[in-house]
Amino acid sequence: MPLILKTTRFVEAQIDTFLDTVSDSAILFQLAMDDYINHRYEQFEERLSQIRENEHRADDLRVGIERFLYERTLIPENRGDVLAILENTDDVIDNIKDSMLQFSIEMPQIPPVLNDLWMQTTRSSAAAVEQLVYAVRSFFRDLAAVNNYIHKVHFFEREADQIGEKLLRQIFSLDIDLSQKSQLRFFAIHIEKISDYAQAVCDRLSIYTIKRQL
Secondary structure (H helix, E strand, C coil), X not given: XXXXXXXXXXXXXXXXXXXXXXXXXXXXXXXXXXXXXXXXXXXXXXXXXXXXXXXXXXHHHHHHHHHHHHHCCCCHHHHHHHHHHHHHHHHHHHHHHHHHHHHHHHCCCCCXXXXXHHHHHHHHHHHHHHHHHHHHHHHHHCXXXXXXXXXXXXXXXXXXXXXXXXXXXXXXXXXXXXXXXXXXXXXXXXXXXXXXXXXXXXXXXXXXXXXXXX
């Protein structure tokens, strides 16, 4: 797999499994949000349970990989970068889980008129996370492709921002109580910020990629 790591196929497979778990969580996030706005609450809770399992699994995989890299042969100057990439990417799942958990706790009532923009924002954020996974895979497998995927993360982050702004404007144009508007704003921002977390990881990944190319 990587030129960056002097290690075994075991840790290569562990990194791939870790990234698969992040990708699965992005898909589950989108599916869960669709369940929620269509009042399939039991199914939403099942998705949340899967996301929670993914979070625990990703944490265990990350810790195992980190331990392996410290104990076995790894190019020392790259070890910190690799560990930071794994930790930062793991944070994305944590934020997805936290957002969905808040839905489960507060159960905000989303007016149907918001559904289209709500799901557009969700899809853009989920797409940003999936492109992040491609970018991280490329960091280990095909360094030349990293910037292409980073560009796509930035694209979807901008999409989420722009659609998220439309969503907020529509929320505050509704004839509903200000308290409900404030609650909906809180949740809309949480959905949009998933893409921000993906972009933040890519900003760091870009620096690590430049370092490897020097």
